[in-house]
Amino acid sequence: MNDKGLVNFRDIGGIRVPSGKLQSGYFFRSGQIAGISQEQTAFLQDQCRIRDVYDFRSTDEVKQAPDSAISGAKYYHIDILSDKTSNGASLGAMITDGNKVHENMLKTYESIVLSQSAQQGYHDFMTDLLADDAPILFHCFAGKDRTGFAAAVILKVAGADDQQIMDDYLLTNQLRVKANEDLLNRFKNEMNQQQLDNLHTALLVDADYLRHANDVLLEHFGSFDGYLKNGLDLPSDYIARFREKFVTD
Template identity: 30%
Template sequence: MPESRTYLDQPYAAVVSNTPTSDATAPRELARLASADNFRDVAGTGAGYPVAGGGRVRRGVFFRSNELQLTAADAGTLADLGIARIHDLRGQMEIDAHPDVEVPGAVWHHVEVSGIPMEMISGLEDSDAAVRVMCQVYDAFVRAPAARASYAELLTDLATGPVPQLFHCTAGKDRTGWAAALLLEIAGVDRATILDDYLLTNTFSSATRAKYLALIGEHLGADKVAVYEPTMIVEPAFLQTAYDTVTELYGSVDGYLRDGLGLSDDVVALLRSRLVD
């Protein structure tokens, strides 16, 4: 069952506002965390991504990240940003192995989405098999009832809970990447920009990826590095698989939000009002 806990025993409603940060007070430059390299603002850099019909995605409202194995300084940075709620999309085993560092003033919320099944990648023979696994993962984000329930819960809380909010998984690329793509869809960002934003993970997390690939080479052999690399990056085909499943089952992203996730028009409108200046 999802659960919540309040960091440092500070009351959830007493430390934050329900009003989104205005563009005038949002950080203009991208805050970077030394200990969480895929942390970033969903809105993008600069003034925020442009949206259909005018306006831009509002900065300083929603953030995304990889797991929060934070230094004290980086935890302080998140506290300074006013993060009110942290959504952890990881499974319990992932959380037990690497629990989030506490962030003062933030409420932690567990809303699990299944990631890459370890049993499916433990014996990969080639990179094509790894790509197939990743596409199956993205298909399940849309097709699996448990995943739909979790994404519905996440988006509802992003729409109705106090802001700013942050959501993350382990690498911050797949489960988190689909959530970020949905937010940008709701905001009205064009699909090409959403894809470019999604692919930024490959740049932001390059050092972490190199570290883990080196470990694979050391423990499994150099020939396994190329085999496992697709599981550590994002590719257009992965995201497209989720969109294709949306089209197959629901016809459109709007249909998926309404019929797949069960979100009301009011919740979607609340999200868009928070996302767009």
């Protein structure tokens, strides 16, 4: 499928899991879709048949760069990190002084697992998946952290193994090469070299981040099932219902 140059865009379906295959054409992830072209909008509308768009960005991010409208699609804003005073996954917070980007990103992933806004947001998102048959697009700013974790949860629920989940997660670094270069060029006259280096690091995903999120999840909830039940407040038969709906033989 030609993605028409949409940033960090992909269908996470189609992978083999023990009970079959996660259906293609339902779960699309991307970076923000602000100011996209008419051709890109038509692609999302006509070829992907997107009917629901989930935007995980902060209220400020949404105000600064509202999503382009996709005809016939409903839009849902779920601010995953609204509990976090400084939204570490937003562009502004990525550009920290010193060499603390890696450390800050690990803290952001702790918030993605443990903050009330994230748990409520992912609860709403995962609940909606079962209530709807329509293809969805979910995204944040770069489509890498808040979105990357959401994709990991969907894949894990579907029955994907850790390597399949990590492969999808790390694909972001290949799919954001041009977008990252463009961002760095945009800021090269406004930032010192340290800030540019920090920004570059912050625009990449690192296997450490997702592994850390998993460690935090296991430490607080005991298991992935425990996270779904006690973190996201999903019913105990959620996985079975999801697989019945979206995993085909």
